[in-house]
Amino acid sequence: MTDELRDRLARLDPMRSDVSVEPVDSPASRKLLESTMSTQVGERRATSMRRLVPAVAAVAVAVGVIGALALNGGGQPLVLNTGVEDPTASCIVFSVEELAKAPVAFEGTVVSSEDGVVTLDVDEWFRGGVSGQVILEAPEGMEALIGGIPFTAGDTYLITAYDGVVNYCGFSGPSTPELRAAFEAAFSG
Amino acid sequence: MSESSERRDRFEELAALVYEPVQRYLLRRLNPEDAADVLSETMLTLWRRLDDIPSHNRVPWSYGVARRVMANYRRGQRRHLQLVERLEREPPPPPPGAGGESGDTELTAALARLSPSDQELLRLWAWEGLEPRDIAPVLGLTTNAATIRLSRARKKLGEGLKDRGRFRTQEDTTQEGAAG
Numbered sequence: 001m002t003d004e005l006r007d008r009l010a011r012l013d014p015m016r017s018d019v020s021v022e023p024v025d026s027p028a029s030r031k032l033l034e035s036t037m038s039t040q041v042g043e044r045r046a047t048s049m050r051r052l053v054p055a056v057a058a059v060a061v062a063v064g065v066i067g068a069l070a071l072n073g074g075g076q077p078l079v080l081n082t083g084v085e086d087p088t089a090s091c092i093v094f095s096v097e098e099l100a101k102a103p104v105a106f107e108g109t110v111v112s113s114e115d116g117v118v119t120l121d122v123d124e125w126f127r128g129g130v131s132g133q134v135i136l137e138a139p140e141g142m143e144a145l146i147g148g149i150p151f152t153a154g155d156t157y158l159i160t161a162y163d164g165v166v167n168y169c170g171f172s173g174p175s176t177p178e179l180r181a182a183f184e185a186a187f188s189g
Numbered sequence: 190m191s192e193s194s195e196r197r198d199r200f201e202e203l204a205a206l207v208y209e210p211v212q213r214y215l216l217r218r219l220n221p222e223d224a225a226d227v228l229s230e231t232m233l234t235l236w237r238r239l240d241d242i243p244s245h246n247r248v249p250w251s252y253g254v255a256r257r258v259m260a261n262y263r264r265g266q267r268r269h270l271q272l273v274e275r276l277e278r279e280p281p282p283p284p285p286g287a288g289g290e291s292g293d294t295e296l297t298a299a300l301a302r303l304s305p306s307d308q309e310l311l312r313l314w315a316w317e318g319l320e321p322r323d324i325a326p327v328l329g330l331t332t333n334a335a336t337i338r339l340s341r342a343r344k345k346l347g348e349g350l351k352d353r354g355r356f357r358t359q360e361d362t363t364q365e366g367a368a369g
Contacts, residue, residue, distance in 0.1 A: 005343060005346065005347060006314065006315045008293060008296055009296065009300070009311060009312075009314075009315030009316070010315045010316065010318075011293060012293060012296060012297060012300075012315075012316075013217065013315070013316040014216070014217055015213045015216055015217050015316070016316075019213075019216070021209050021212040021213055021216065022209075022212060023209065024204055024205055024208040024209060029208065032228075032229060032232065033200075033201070033204055033208075033232065036200075036229075036232045036233050036236045037197050037200055037236060039233060039236060039237070041196075041236065041237055041239075107306075109306060109338060111334045111337070111338075121328070121329070121330050121331075121334050121338075122329065123305075123306045123328070124260060132329040132330070153337075154337070154338065154341045156304050156306055156307075175304060180305075
């Protein structure tokens with residue numbers, strides 16, 4: 001079955017009109033690939049692992065993860081507590097500088113939200129994680145009070161967390177151009 | 190055969206498969222200079238992670254690597270250029286002929302109004318020609334999640350086109366009324 005929308009989108013493809021790319025066997029490509037293969041895999045890996053271990057340990061302590069914390073990209077999800085919205089609590093005034101202090105920050109799309117458990121597929125990590133999914137869990141008995149954000153399946157959210165608990169007060173919410181710009185600014189350093 | 194020679198052979202085989210598709214993927218989203226930088230870093234990442242690459246889905250998996258390298262690259266650029274607001278909301282620099290050849294500005298505008306993740310899903314579907322099972326490894330999703338999100342993104346795009354149609358109709362009516 002043909003799909004009209006797909007065909008129409010395909011016509012926007014800037015690479016569709018036989019735009020040439022560098023063939024894999026051209027001299028320039030061979031130079032790049034030879035240079036790549038001359039890189040010492042072991043050395044790079046050892047270096048990155050040395051850097052990774054303390055960083056991961058720091059994050060694990062900082063977020064106080066409830067449940068499984070996966071350290072590989074495709075593994076188990078990071079689990080965070082949604083906390084509960086406390087109307088008496090005072091919020092820190094939102095600023096990019098405050099946002100930048102968050103140890104955990106990501107953009108994710110809700111794939112399910114039920115019984116106080118929200119599962120998000122991570123679109124982008126800004127800080128503090130690598131897993132492909134994050135699960136937000138409401139504290140026991142507080143399933144109806146899943147913070148101040150109505151999580152809707154299919155919608156995209158920007159989330160920060162401190163000590164394993166999602167931070168509200170404007171520091172997490174639906175992904176709007178304004179909030180995303182703030183995240184980009186806060187975590188670009 | 191030595192271990193390093195065997196590794197080189199495996200990488201050469203991978204490069205023959207993914208080098209050109211990854212270039213196309215990057216040239217759809219970046220200007221040629223940036224695409225060349227990101228290609229170089231992507232190939233290096235593939236070389237370093239050669240043992241982790243699955244035997245199937247190698248092209249989509251490589252798109253996923255390129256996508257992550259590109260995200261880091263863009264962030265680095267923004268930091269360097271101090272153009273956070275402008276760059277982060279702009280769609281990727283219009284590659285040569287984007288929307289121009291088809292002249293479908295209505296669809297280009299409707300696409301630009303979607304979230305970056307919805308836009309990327311639709312591009313992977315229509316430009317790279319991937320089905321949800323192959324979109325999944327690019328975006329780090331399950332096939333089920335990719336299917337659901339693609340369906341929603343298509344719906345949102347369709348609704349965006351309809352809304353635009355309604356808006357134009359109202360505009361036309363208003364103009365006609367003013368003219369009469």
